[in-house]
Amino acid sequence: MLSVASFAAAEVEPDSLARCVIDDRDRKVCLEAPAQRIATLSPGATELTYAAGAGEQVVAVVSYSDYPPEAKEVQSVGSHTRMDLEALVTLRPDLVIGWITGNPPEQLETIEALGLPVFYIEPRGVDGVASVIERLARLAGTESVGQKVADGFRKGMSQLKERYAHRDPVPTFYQVWDEPLMSINDEHLIGQVVQLCGGANVFGDQQRLVPRLDDEAVLAANPEAIIAAGMGEENRHWLTRWKQYDELEAVAQGNLFFVPPSLIQRPTPRLLEGTKLLCEKLETARERR
Structure with missing residues (x-):
């Protein structure tokens, strides 16, 4: 149903149903349809996914995913430094949100080897935060919500910069x-x-x-x-x-x-x-x- 494609040979046509974004490792990640079962492998990834309007699609989180409050009710598959891969696979995620410098590389590689699409995040700046929200919303099919949140964040930070x-x-x-x-x-x-x-x-x-x-x-x-x-x-x-x-x-x-x-x-x-x-x-x- 889902695929991560390099698109070395061909690009997706503009009218294609595929949803493609570039993650924070500069990899092109494509889904054939909006993600319906998302696993978030850090508290920040959980919060960002909810902010993008995709909270209802989150089926797996890791420990300390405590915001928003409803995230506490989602099944945990371990910590960001050591996931229970068997439990993760059992939940059948169609998109996994990985943390570049926080999750063990070997576990993320195993997840990819199992055929699960991984979208890597590592926001390094104010616009990086907003951009991750926009890209997550694209993958989840919640663009209108994600765009509104991203725009509001950019505007608020810009106002603080102008003031201070x-x-x-x-x-x-x-x-x-x-x-x-x-x-x-x-x-x-x-x-x-x-x-x-x-x-x-x-x-x-x-x-x-x-x-x-x-x-x-x-x-x-x-x-x-x-x-x-x-x-x-x-x-x-x-x-x-x-x-x-x-x-x-x-x-x-x-x-x-x-x-x-x-x-x-x-x-x-x-x-x-x-x-x-x-x-x-x-x-x-x-x-x-």
């Missing part, structure tokens, strides 16, 4: 993890959000997308604001460690901020809400000067 991007820079340390201590560089989606809000990422020039650090590196960078997300919605204790360093500008100014990770660390439409919160935190830091 050119304000006085706030040297910012974004803590993406606690043990080991980790941040993000300017190429990371969160790094782009920091810039959009008028922040100057103190580790933005690091080569690694998610560099590992130590307390001494943060002390040397001396950020004016520290923003932590935590592992859960209330892991505010990540900020407590910095209060021992009175010499930090962020501590002296009281600029230790928390943003719920589900709003800022998942590349989904809720990133708009997380960006708004982050921009407001940096604006508070400006006001305290």
Whole structure:
């Protein structure tokens, strides 16, 4: 019923019923008809699929797929790092949404070898999030819903950029993890959000997308604001460690901020809400000067 085609020999005619998109691995993925049974292999993929208007077609998710709430009722086939392939195949998905850097490559290769179409995602920018929604909607036959959501996301992010991007820079340390201590560089989606809000990422020039650090590196960078997300919605204790360093500008100014990770660390439409919160935190830091 379904196929993933390279189309090296021929392109689909414009009036064909096939639905073709390019995924984030630059592969052409084609379905003969809109997907009716979708498996999403990361919490972000689940949320994006629902945002694209295809929530009713989702038959399999992985652990921590907790948004929207109805996603909790869908059968889980393991975690994003280790799926139960037998359970997945039993659910007969006609489209699998894979996470390029988050799912085990060998498991995704096995899924493809079984003849299941895999659409790989890895949004690396604001437009990448909107684009994934549009492409998922194309594969699911929910274009009108997906387009509306994508357009609204682009518009909201553009408005925030226009409002905050050119304000006085706030040297910012974004803590993406606690043990080991980790941040993000300017190429990371969160790094782009920091810039959009008028922040100057103190580790933005690091080569690694998610560099590992130590307390001494943060002390040397001396950020004016520290923003932590935590592992859960209330892991505010990540900020407590910095209060021992009175010499930090962020501590002296009281600029230790928390943003719920589900709003800022998942590349989904809720990133708009997380960006708004982050921009407001940096604006508070400006006001305290």
